Amino acid sequence: MKRLRCGLLGAGMMGREHLKNLALMDDVSVVVVCDSNAEMLGKAQGLAPDAQFVSSVSALLAVGIDALIIATPNFMHASQLLDILAVQNLPVLIEKPLVTNLEDISRLRAAMRAREAFVWVGMEYRYMPALTAFSNQMGAVGAVKMLSIREHRYPFLQKVENWNRFNRYSGGTFVEKCCHFFDLMRLYLQADPIRVYASAAQDVNHLSERYNGEQPDIWDNGFVIVDFNNGTRGCLDLCMFAEGVKFEQEVSLVGDKARLDCRIPGPFQSANDPATLAEIVISPRSPAGPVTQMVEVPDHALHAGSHQGATFFQHQAFWQAIRASEAPGVSVDDGLMAVLIGLAAQASANSGQAVSIDAEHFRLVSG
Ligand SMILES: NC(=O)c1ccc[n+]([C@@H]2O[C@H](COP(=O)([O-])OP(=O)(O)OC[C@H]3O[C@@H](n4cnc5c(N)ncnc54)[C@H](O)[C@@H]3O)[C@@H](O)[C@H]2O)c1
Numbered sequence: 001m002k003r004l005r006c007g008l009l010g011a012g013m014m015g016r017e018h019l020k021n022l023a024l025m026d027d028v029s030v031v032v033v034c035d036s037n038a039e040m041l042g043k044a045q046g047l048a049p050d051a052q053f054v055s056s057v058s059a060l061l062a063v064g065i066d067a068l069i070i071a072t073p074n075f076m077h078a079s080q081l082l083d084i085l086a087v088q089n090l091p092v093l094i095e096k097p098l099v100t101n102l103e104d105i106s107r108l109r110a111a112m113r114a115r116e117a118f119v120w121v122g123m124e125y126r127y128m129p130a131l132t133a134f135s136n137q138m139g140a141v142g143a144v145k146m147l148s149i150r151e152h153r154y155p156f157l158q159k160v161e162n163w164n165r166f167n168r169y170s171g172g173t174f175v176e177k178c179c180h181f182f183d184l185m186r187l188y189l190q191a192d193p194i195r196v197y198a199s200a201a202q203d204v205n206h207l208s209e210r211y212n213g214e215q216p217d218i219w220d221n222g223f224v225i226v227d228f229n230n231g232t233r234g235c236l237d238l239c240m241f242a243e244g245v246k247f248e249q250e251v252s253l254v255g256d257k258a259r260l261d262c263r264i265p266g267p268f269q270s271a272n273d274p275a276t277l278a279e280i281v282i283s284p285r286s287p288a289g290p291v292t293q294m295v296e297v298p299d300h301a302l303h304a305g306s307h308q309g310a311t312f313f314q315h316q317a318f319w320q321a322i323r324a325s326e327a328p329g330v331s332v333d334d335g336l337m338a339v340l341i342g343l344a345a346q347a348s349a350n351s352g353q354a355v356s357i358d359a360e361h362f363r364l365v366s367g
């Protein structure tokens with residue numbers, strides 16, 4: 001089978017996680033890595049020994065690739081994607097969040113409607129083995145009514161030039177971090193959002209940091225309630241000063257017959273230690289009692305990143321879709337809708353008011 005030639009734009013923490021996972025793909029070669037920061041290019045060199053290392057997008061595209069991974073800071077995604085597709089209509093896997101503001105939602109939708117492009121948004125939680133096992137058991141809950149997602153974890157890590165310390169670069173915590181969870185809500189509830197209410201603040205983290213004299217403005221905890229157009233509801237509980245907990249994410253789906261839980265350990269446990277495996281629990285309403293299943297992640301996938309194997313399985317699906325000429329597993333509309341819910345949550349927590357969503361037109365409606 002012909003090896004597909006892959007390029008990477010952005011060789012920071014996540015870009016290098018992509019390189020580690022790409023090295024595990026039998027039928028893909030990374031032929032070019034582009035980053036504007038020489039130190040980051042240096043760190044990537046050992047992970048892609050056969051690649052060229054360049055510092056501009058034009059040099060990257062000149063190498064000749066079959067597909068591109070974009071893993072640059074959030075606020076760059078929309079312009080880079082559109083600029084690149086204007087030059088070459090390549091399959092692209094672009095990191096989340098796809099955009100960071102309402103203007104770019106409109107801009108990207110309009111541009112993508114005007115062209116045929118294969119763009120896959122990196123909502124990789126969909127491909128995490130624990131959540132795949134969870135989704136395989138969803139039928140047990142009966143008619144789905146509620147989904148709650150708790151993420152209690154460590155603070156935001158340091159990024160190149162600290163772009164994640166400011167809402168204007170990241171989109172805000174509910175966009176940057178939580179778009180994953182709003183995407184899962186849409187996927188598992190099979191519905192689009194109609195209303196969001198949120199409460200959030202920056203209470204503990206980054207308060208004493210200064211960048212060019214400016215204090216970070218990113219929130220570190222909050223609650224978000226989302227009403228969906230099929231009568232179901234979702235709830236997100238986020239805390240980013242809780243690194244001591246055993247499970248980083250806890251996902252609970254409740255239907256009229258049972259509750260289904262998925263508990264996912266954080267990235268710092270040792271590989272497949274039985275004490276720290278993810279678990280799936282089905283608790284029927286009948287007296288039968290709960291049934292627990294542990295979920296192992298293959299070692300190679302677990303070790304190639306800090307996302308419980310999700311990056312590996314996302315890559316498998318991405319390259320398989322390209323080879324089979326299938327549609328992207330996570331579409332531009334999926335990526336934009338996850339951001340829209342995040343922006344609604346940001347707006348609601350700022351105003352203290354519920355924010356309605358016009359999902360058909362990808363718009364927020366105040367009041
Ligand atoms: N899917 C996930 O679970 C997940 C996890 C972490 C990060 N991410 C996403 O991945 C993206 C990158 O995050 P990160 O943690 O790697 O950040 P990072 O700061 O570590 O890396 C970003 C890289 O982009 C480079 N860069 C900046 N401007 C550039 C330009 N014009 N051209 C080329 N390179 C440029 C920087 O030098 C840096 O190396 C973000 O969108 C982030 O939200 C996704």
